[in-house]
Amino acid sequence: MNKLIPLSMLLGFTLPVLAAPTLVAEQLKEEGKLAIPYQLYKLDNGLTVILAPDRTDPLVHLDVTYHVGSSRETVGKSGFAHFFEHMMFQGSKHVGDQEHMRIINEAGGDMNGTTNKDRTNYYETVPANQLEKVLWLEADRMGFLLDAVSQKKFEIQRSTVKNERAQRVDNQPYGLVSEKVGEALYPRTHPYSWQPIGYVEDLDRVDVNDLKQFFLRWYGPNNATLTLGGDFDTKQALAWIEQYFGSIPRGPEVAEPTPKPVTLPETRYLTLEDKVHLPLLYISYPTVSLGDPQEPALDMFADVLGGSASSMLYQSLVKTGKAIDVGASHYCEELACTLTVYAYPNPAVDGSLKTLKGEVDKVIGEFAQRGLKPEDLEKAISSYRASAIWGLDSVSGKVSQLAMGQVFAKDPNYVFKTLDAISKVTPAQVKSAYDTFIANKSAVVMSVVPKGKGAWQVAKPNFVPAKRALPDYSKHDVALVERPVKDTFDRSVQPNMGGAVSVNMPVIWHGKLDQGIQIIGTQNDEIPAVSIIIALPGGMLAEGKGELGLANLTAAMMGQGSERLTEADLSDELRKLGSSVSVSSAQYNTLITISSLADKLPQTLALVQEVYQQPGLRAADFERVKAQLLQGMQQSQQQPEWLVSQAFRELVYGKQNRLGQPSDGTATDVAKLTLADVRRFYQRYYSPHNAKVVVVGDVTQSQLEAQLGFLTQWQGKAPTLGSLMPKGEQAKPGIYLVDKPGAPQSVIRIGRRAMPFDTMGDYFTAGLMNFNLGGNFNSRINLNLREDKGYTYGASSGFSANREAGTFATGADVRSDATVDAIRQFLQELDNYRTTGPTPVELAYMRSAVSQQDAISYETLDQKASFLLQMIMYDLQPDYVQAQTQRIKTVASAELKASAAHWLDPAQMVIVVVGDKQKLEKPLQELHLPIYPLQLP
Structure with a gap:
């Protein structure tokens, strides 16, 4: 019998002995409880590992989240966390340049990374047989990135980030709003005073050595959470995780960040003249920080104020034609939260933001008497619960929720605890939060006005951010030493994929109703929800000469309720069910898209039937919706992407062809359309004759066909449709x-x-x-x-x-x-x-x-x-x-x-x-x- 010689003796050094991962916490599946089952482990080097097996599809989703975002940056080095995210895709010691993405693509997978103020994450979705390979890839850039860093790569990615900023911020209407508001809301030393994309001058200031130090400071396994979901064997996955990640040394200790909510001594007014058509009023109230006991009450206030079509702002400003769009939200981040109110005035009525600010303040003040009503809570709970359930529709959705809960709250199922907290909010708590943070409190008020329309601003600007005091980095930066990794295996060998996976093609059923209505569906009970698409022949194809945009306008009018229900009533009913229904115009069809929890499907389809068969089509709604569409068209024309797309359509298809014009029509035609035109289009082209229906979810064929029987009640002829075939040649090269x-x-x-x-x-x-x-x-x-x-x-x-x-x-x-x-x-x-x-x-x-x-x-x-x-x-x-x-x-x-x-x-x-x-x-x-x-x- 041959005697085996230990590998450590051959290599001449003592290899690390890796202990098995320690099980720290576990969530089992419980009937009737909304939660994601998982197991949470800790490796000796501090890496947190969350495993959430899900055998329903032959795929796995891996997320590695590092608890570092722009809030960990120092003054004068903004944008570095996001810049570093780019560098993590540029290869590592055992993975060549551009190879990370190539390997994932070649495996049939998908991948990306994102950076926000508080964290950076990297993720891949791949067929289940590629699991070991993606673990090897992620471990290699965690442990061996610096071996592949070069000045050339650094310069290329610096240019890429600058281009990203130019595309998303500097060359976009309203693109600078977040940056300017952050500068006014927080002191210049507060890390939320700059955006994750950073300032160009800061990107120019850093060098490749800054990058190396950033990696060594923040990218240790003890500052990371690895979350894996999908079709895998737990024992095998743990063994691979220990093999590839266990020997990576821990980095410097990372303290949990301390919340830094702010208050303002007075209201700060800002004005930005931009290349926009629609002015924008943007108000930000500083509030609490993530996880604060008052957070749910502020969430509820924002929902009542501007979270739906029945909200206070929408009813007071949009329904009256004073505003094109309004909204309110309470957005919480790790260090601080803000309650934001936005409103676009209707320039055809009054473009003055000063007037609009007075209207908004009036509505906010009215909450003191209105308060929180029982139906507000009912709608919010149902809506939030439905959103949480739909978040379980994908492995990536589950993994994302688990990872964020662990990183920010040390509770993978934190999202469901927030839902529970919302359900327990009382009117007194909301009134207290309103009094503390909103009523007559200072805020940042941003006016965005078209070039040359400075008179439309809310008030003359009274605030200029202080000049940033840049530190002497030579005195503040502490050089960190690289941490070598010692292994018992050869990391340069790329793992082979496992055995071929069996693709789970949906089991399809076909059905048919009267009037030539075809149905195709598949039953799926992974989540208690149903998705339905009803495609009615028509859409852009049905528009006549001089009425381009009629299909889109009619679809928008269908969302305004029924003869019995106003838009606000319909919105309330759908929110109570946790359902959504939208009507949109496509090239060959009008699409009715329905999302519902399975147990609420009959009630949801009853609402669809009512709106479909008895639409409101009210004159007041028509004038408002038409005005909104016209203003929106003019605003779209300020966007570079719209301009290039429209120019390309015209040149390739020709102005005379429908495909050569915008899908939502032309302002000239829409301006001439009447309510009679909409009613005619509805009568002629909302016929179910030859309609096609798609159904996916937790419902049987027989149940569905019975509930869609109302489609066969339509009285009328099948519509006659033409063609979208372009005539003539494209423009000259x-x-x-x-x-x-x-x-x-x-x-x-x-x-x-x-x-x-x-x-x-x-x-x-x-x-x-x-x-x-x-x-x-x-x-x-x-x-x-x-x-x-x-x-x-x-x-x-x-x-x-x-x-x-x-x-x-x-x-x-x-x-x-x-x-x-x-x-x-x-x-x-x-x-x-x-x-x-x-x-x-x-x-x-x-x-x-x-x-x-x-x-x-x-x-x-x-x-x-x-x-x-x-x-x-x-x-x-x-x-x-x-x-x-x-x-x-x-x-x-x-x-x-x-x-x-x-x-x-x-x-x-x-x-x-x-x-x-x-x-x-x-x-x-x-x-x-x-x-x-x-x-x-």
Whole structure:
């Protein structure tokens, strides 16, 4: 018998002995109790581990949350927690550059990371057989990130973060509101006085050594919570977690942060002149901190004040036409909470925010007499309970709730305790909180007004943030020593995936009602809830000449209640049930979307029946809703994304085609529409003839068909519908420049008209072809423009289509000074790819990634409903998924190259650029392409 020699003797050092994880707490499944079952463990190095097995779908979701956000940053180094999040995707000692995302994509998974003021988390959803691999990946960047950090990576990600800020903050209407309010609400030394995205000057100040120190200070296992949910064996998962994470040394001790709520000596007025159409009144009252006993009472006050269509603000301001939109919320963070009230006035009535502030103050003052009513609590409890249940619809939702509860409250099921706390709120508690924090109390009052409309502000600004006093960092930063990891195994070996998983395709049933109504459904009792989509033939397709937007306006009017119920009444009834019902217009259909708890479905459908058969369609509602839509259209035209999308639609489909116009119509047409037009559209196109119904959830076929019987009671003829097929050619190739003066970024959209939708033909093949061009994070386009050049926060490409037409488009939001070369890079990538097609490595990557995505594609009720909706709309058989999988395995490289050669010719593309014309017009001439100025309404 051969004697085994201990590995430690061969290596010449003593290897660490890893103790088994310690079980700290456990939540068992209890009948009738709303909670997520879990087990909580601690590793010797301080890592908190929460396991929540769920065998209903063949997937796992892993979340690693570090208790560090922007609130741990120091003055002058804002944005660093978020910046560091980007660096965590740039490879580690045993995982190459860009490999983390590539490995997850290749496994058919999905991943991302997020940073807020109080925490940073990283998460992956993958087929269950990839669990060991994702644990290996997360452990490698926890223990070995610094081995792969370089100055080049640091500079690229610094550019990426700057582009993200420009795209989300500086180039967006209202984008600076949170930043300006935070500066006024908190002292400059308070970490909530800056936003997680940070200031550009601070991002420029830090260097790669700051990054290394940040990692060593905050990214130890003792400051992390690993939460795993899904289809796994607990014993095996624990063994892998101990193997990959157990030997990572703990970092410096991290104290729990101390709450830092604030008070204001006086009301602070701010004004921001912005490129907006609608002024904005934004009021922030400082309150308590997360977990404070008064938090639930403040939540209830915000709900009564502005949380629904029956709220005090909505009824007083929106229903009277004084405001376009209003709302109130109490948002709690770890150090401090704020109660925020917002209101957009109706400029057609009075754009003055001073007048609006007086109206808001009046409503707030009225609460002193009104107080909290029993029905307020009933509606809130039902609504919050339904929201909690829907949060259990996915493994990721469960994991997220467990992780956040543990990190911030040391209780994984904290979310359900907050629901219990809400149910116990009393009128006296709400009145006390109102008196303490709201009534006649100081707040930050922000006025956002259109350029040149300073007279609309609430009051002359009376507050300027103090200049930040930047410390001498050489005296304050303490150098931290790297912590080497000693292992008993070779981490450079990537784990193999486990055995193939069986994809749980929904078991589908088909039904039929009178008048040609088709039903497709699947029964699922994972949560006691039901999701229903009723698709009535019509939508944009049914609009006539001169009435673009009528379908959208009619859908909006259907949400205003029935002959018996006002909008507020309908809102109240739905909230008491914990249900939601919405009506929307699509290209070929009007969609009625219903979400209900299973035990409330009969009552919910009774409300749907009432509104569907006896809509209110009141004149006063019509005038208000129409005004809201018109104001909203004008506001949309300030957004760069709307401008580039509309320009592209016009150029590709033509102004005369419905697809070439905005889905919500044109302001010219909507302004002329009458209530008679809406009633006519309702009578003609809300017919259930040939309707299609999708049902997913905890309900049987027989129950559902009986409850939907009201659809067959309609009296009338089936509507006659036309076509959306575009006529004529697309616009001439060239550059179409839409002027947005002063824009810090340019928004680029390059593309052409393409083919209609199919599941096995040219469209499906083109989608496979595009995967490596611009269809995933590691695509050629994104790696070039984001990861190599640092021009953008993200670049992509793809095909989209309906049953009659489609487009190919690629683009990005890029730095203004990079516009010309970004376009050049896009065109070169298109030309190169159409010449070569995918490489053998790219082909294998696509096959692996796309074919394994099914394992995570049918988990939630919404995912199942979308799958069934596509099936019923395109008359597909369930086995089309298997046929697509086979097609992915067998498609030849030559087929993909031929598809690329046909669709990716740059000479056939229109190029839309939304940016500062004065800065761009001359440099764009370097591309030697015709340049056409394009004026949008």
